[in-house]
Amino acid sequence: MSAATARRSDLRYRLSLNLRSVFGRAYPRVIGANREPSWIFFEALLPLLGIAAYVFVYEAFRDRAIAGLTDPAQIEAIKATTDGLVASVVLGGTMVAFWLNVLWSMASQLYWEKEIGNLQLYMMAPMNRMALLGGMALGGMFMTSVRALSTLVAGILVFGVAYEVADPLTLVAVFFVTLIALYGMGMMFASLYLLWGREAWHLSALLEEPIFFSSGFYFPQAGLYQVGGWARAVAIAGTFIPATLGLDAMRQLVLGPTAFGGQLWILGVGQELALLAVFAVVFLILARYALAYLEMLAKREGKLTSRHQ
Amino acid sequence: MAYAVETRDLTRIFSGKKRQRKRRKAEDGGTGPVTALDRANLQIQEGELFGLLGPNGAGKTTLIKILATLLLPTSGQALVAGHDVAKDVFPIRQRINMVSGGETSGYGLLTARENIWMFSQFYGVPSKVSKARIDELMHTFGLWEKRDARVRMLSSGQRQKMNMIRGFVTDPDILFLDEPTLGLDVNASRVIRDYVKNWVKGRRGKTVLLTTHYMMEADEMCDRIAIIDRGRILACDTPTNLKRTIRLDTTFRLEVDTLRDATSFSSIRGVKNFSSRDDIATNRTHLTFILEDEAPVAEILSRIMGQGAWVHSLQKSEPTLEDVFISMVGRGLE
Numbered sequence: 001m002s003a004a005t006a007r008r009s010d011l012r013y014r015l016s017l018n019l020r021s022v023f024g025r026a027y028p029r030v031i032g033a034n035r036e037p038s039w040i041f042f043e044a045l046l047p048l049l050g051i052a053a054y055v056f057v058y059e060a061f062r063d064r065a066i067a068g069l070t071d072p073a074q075i076e077a078i079k080a081t082t083d084g085l086v087a088s089v090v091l092g093g094t095m096v097a098f099w100l101n102v103l104w105s106m107a108s109q110l111y112w113e114k115e116i117g118n119l120q121l122y123m124m125a126p127m128n129r130m131a132l133l134g135g136m137a138l139g140g141m142f143m144t145s146v147r148a149l150s151t152l153v154a155g156i157l158v159f160g161v162a163y164e165v166a167d168p169l170t171l172v173a174v175f176f177v178t179l180i181a182l183y184g185m186g187m188m189f190a191s192l193y194l195l196w197g198r199e200a201w202h203l204s205a206l207l208e209e210p211i212f213f214s215s216g217f218y219f220p221q222a223g224l225y226q227v228g229g230w231a232r233a234v235a236i237a238g239t240f241i242p243a244t245l246g247l248d249a250m251r252q253l254v255l256g257p258t259a260f261g262g263q264l265w266i267l268g269v270g271q272e273l274a275l276l277a278v279f280a281v282v283f284l285i286l287a288r289y290a291l292a293y294l295e296m297l298a299k300r301e302g303k304l305t306s307r308h309q
Numbered sequence: 310m311a312y313a314v315e316t317r318d319l320t321r322i323f324s325g326k327k328r329q330r331k332r333r334k335a336e337d338g339g340t341g342p343v344t345a346l347d348r349a350n351l352q353i354q355e356g357e358l359f360g361l362l363g364p365n366g367a368g369k370t371t372l373i374k375i376l377a378t379l380l381l382p383t384s385g386q387a388l389v390a391g392h393d394v395a396k397d398v399f400p401i402r403q404r405i406n407m408v409s410g411g412e413t414s415g416y417g418l419l420t421a422r423e424n425i426w427m428f429s430q431f432y433g434v435p436s437k438v439s440k441a442r443i444d445e446l447m448h449t450f451g452l453w454e455k456r457d458a459r460v461r462m463l464s465s466g467q468r469q470k471m472n473m474i475r476g477f478v479t480d481p482d483i484l485f486l487d488e489p490t491l492g493l494d495v496n497a498s499r500v501i502r503d504y505v506k507n508w509v510k511g512r513r514g515k516t517v518l519l520t521t522h523y524m525m526e527a528d529e530m531c532d533r534i535a536i537i538d539r540g541r542i543l544a545c546d547t548p549t550n551l552k553r554t555i556r557l558d559t560t561f562r563l564e565v566d567t568l569r570d571a572t573s574f575s576s577i578r579g580v581k582n583f584s585s586r587d588d589i590a591t592n593r594t595h596l597t598f599i600l601e602d603e604a605p606v607a608e609i610l611s612r613i614m615g616q617g618a619w620v621h622s623l624q625k626s627e628p629t630l631e632d633v634f635i636s637m638v639g640r641g642l643e
Contacts, residue, residue: 007403017433024430027423028416035418117414121475124377125431126402132431299381302323305374 014128021127025135029105029143043097044150048158051093051151054218055159058085084259085219087163088251090155092217094148095250098182099211099243101144103204106186109136111193111201120305129291133190137183163254170269171253177276178246184283185242191291194298214238220264221248242279245272311391313483313516314353314376318385321346321371321540345371347540348385353518353533355482358509360531361520362630364640368540369520370409373485376518377407389483403432405483408476410469410491417461421452421471424460425478432479439478446474450500466497473501477508484508486519490526498526506530524630534630538638552628555636559603560626563596566618571596573612575639579605584641593621599636 062082066075113119122132155161165171193200215221215238224235238244249272252265266272298304324342346368353359361369374380375387378398387394389401415424422443429439447453450470455463463471469489476484486505490498509515521527527534528548535545544551558581571585571594583598598609603625613620635641 007400009399009403013433020430020433020436024427027427028419031423032416032418117409117412120374120377120379121407121414121428122431123379124402124405124407125428126399126433127431296381299379302374302380304379 017126018128018131021125021131022135022138025132026139026142027135029136029139032139032143039147040150043147045154047093047096047151048154050096051089051155051159051218054089054093055086058082058089081260083161084255086159087161087255088220089218090152090159090161091163091251091254092219092247093155094152095243095247096212096217097144097148097151098141098179099215099217099241100208101140102182102186102189103208103211105140106133106136106183107189108193108201108204110190111198114194114305117305123295123304129295130187130288133187133287133291136190137187140186141179141183164256165254166256167253170273171250174246174249174253174269174273174276177273177280178242178250181242181276181280181283182246184280184287187287188283188290191287191294194291194294195301195303211238211241211243215241215244216247217243220251220260222264222266225266226263239266240279242276242283245276245279248272249276312352312388313355313357313390314351314359314518315388316349316351316372316376316385317387319346319349319351319372319375319382319387320344320384321368321375321380322383344540346375346382349537349540349542351535351542351545353516355514355516356509357532358506358517358519358530360527360534361518361537362522362524362527362534362634363520363537364522366539367537369537370487371540372537373407373487373518373520377405377485378402404481405485406432406476406479406481407485407487408472408489410488410493411465412469412472414472414475415460415468417459420457420459421463421467422447422456425471425475428475429478434479442478442480443474446477449504450474466493469493470497470500473504477504482514483516483518486517488521489519490521490523502526502530524634528630536630536634536637538634543637544633548630551630551633555599555628555633558628558636559600560628560632561596561598561600561606561609562622562624562626563598563609563613563620564622565594565596565613565620567592568594568613568618569616574598574609577605577608577612580609582636582639584635584639586641594618597632597635597641599632 059082062078065078069075069078110119113122123129156163189200196203212218214224214234216224221235221238221244224231224238245266248266249269251259252269257265257269267275295304322342322344349368349372361372363369371380375382375394376389378389378394378401381395390404392398392401394401416427419427422440425443426436426439429443430436434442444453444456447456450473452467452470452474455467460468460471473489476486489505490501493501505517505519509517519527519531531548533545533547534551536543536551544554567587568585574580574583574596579601581599581601583596585597586595587593588595598605600606610620610623631641
């Protein structure tokens with residue numbers, strides 16, 4: 001080609017290119033968080049119904065447990081445990097938004113992008129593929145945080161939950177490291193969709209509910225370890241989903257480590273934060289290599305574009 | 310000399326999944342994998358508006374996808390801006406862009422302007438530059454009024470104009486246009502064709518590879534054309550030279566009542582090739598004959614009337630690119 005068409009490829013240019021790409025891909029999600037007001041009903045208020053179901057179950061158990069009891073100390077202890085469970089459910093129900101976003105808007109996003117014809121345009125562009133996934137993740141985190149926060153506030157108001165945050169900095173650190181690990185896992189899954197397409201779509205549907213259970217979104221997950229047998233196996237498997245350790249650490253930080261008699265926590269907050277950091281790094285590295293490998297396979301097999309395109 | 314695009318014995322075979330291979334074998338009598346491109350050799354020079362003309366399934370889109378680094382060749386080599394599409398994609402991706410007809414890309418929630426801006430970011434175009442280019446191109450393509458309309462509210466023609474702007478906003482050196490006017494009305498097609506022609510001719514170092522099965526579009530726009538069918542490049546030259554290859558032949562077009570059997574004409578002496586197309590709406594058959602001279606016309610008319618069909622029109626015409634195609638492969642582009 002002629003000299004007039006020479007293009008830059010230095011490090012500074014590449015950095016600028018990839019930062020612009022991250023921002024560009026995050027933009028639709030950030031905008032999407034505000035442009036359709038219907039999300040307030042569907043994604044902030046509707047999840048309250050799921051939370052409410054667990055709250056009512058726990059309150060029914062509480063009423064049954066204290067019926068006939070006369071010892072005020074015993075009654076108070078049961079009430080405190082129930083309050084702790086309700087607070088756990090509201091927090092878990094809030095974090096469900098992130099898991100659903102990772103599953104349906106991160107992992108399966110490349111499948112959607114292929115169907116609407118965006119994927120080939122992304123793959124043809126000079127940006128790094130991690131910039132594409134990074135943009136999707138950052139946009140998803142922002143959009144989901146807005147929705148999760150709305151659910152949390154509504155939950156606190158409706159169910160009268162009180163949180164006591166003694167160490168806000170650690171809480172923020174746990175929250176962000178959990179998100180990075182969770183979205184790192186979503187980025188890794190996203191690459192698999194390049195190759196598996198519709199099959200992986202079914203996998204997402206299959207994973208949704210079991211992960212709610214094994215990660216303990218609606219109860220302290222360490223309770224499963226105490227059941228033993230199959231429940232312990234489910235609990236161990238669930239621990240590899242970053243939301244599990246993240247939720248456990250956040251619950252300890254907002255309810256206090258002595259809640260539930262200190263018996264329902266998986267590990268200490270520091271250990272959980274360290275493990276989450278390891279998860280974040282491992283998932284991001286795996287995502288990087290899986291995406292490069294699977295993109296090459298998809299190019300070989302002609303799966304980057306839909307048949308009709 | 311380095312070409313903008315060069316392919317050397319480029320071959321792409323789609324083997325498909327095992328179950329698809331089995332089904333295909335059962336359906337077409339055991340032809341096995343599909344060869345979408347078969348040792349294709351092309352050289353496109355910088356500054357050229359090059360056309361690929363062929364029917365659906367000829368291998369045009371496969372070739373463009375390989376050149377756009379979306380698909381790997383099975384064998385052979387493809388070079389874009391002097392770089393191998395299988396080994397050195399970054400410098401290629403910096404220089405190219407692609408627009409396909411009937412594309413539904415983008416996000417319905419975003420406005421047309423935001424959508425184009427988003428795609429420009431993946432090429433590192435500074436926002437200020439990108440927005441200025443978008444505004445200019447929106448005026449040129451007549452989309453300014455719709456700049457703030459959400460993409461899902463745009464008509465298919467407006468959407469295609471938006472896609473075209475997406476293709477130009479990154480200021481590529483090589484632009485791949487895959488049936489860019491597919492399904493568009495006359496005016497929208499005209500705007501796109503005029504802009505593409507001016508873009509290539511008015512700027513130094515710009516190259517367009519256009520695939521189409523509209524012969525008029527190829528004839529009107531392209532400096533050179535490659536005729537492709539079943540993955541093979543059958544001919545490559547300027548439109549004038551391609552038509553000259555059959556200038557010694559005589560082309561007749563007939564419109565007749567729908568024929569029961571339109572296959573028997575090939576046995577008539579002097580018929581070099583012919584194509585037939587049934588029009589269900591009018592209940593008529595359109596025939597195009599490439600003849601050595603006018604002698605076989607009487608026999609052709611006799612066979613048509615022998616089937617009880619009326620001849621509604623008969624016309625001797627100058628050869629078109631479609632006639633070139635018919636003379637080469639024995640059927641039309643549709």
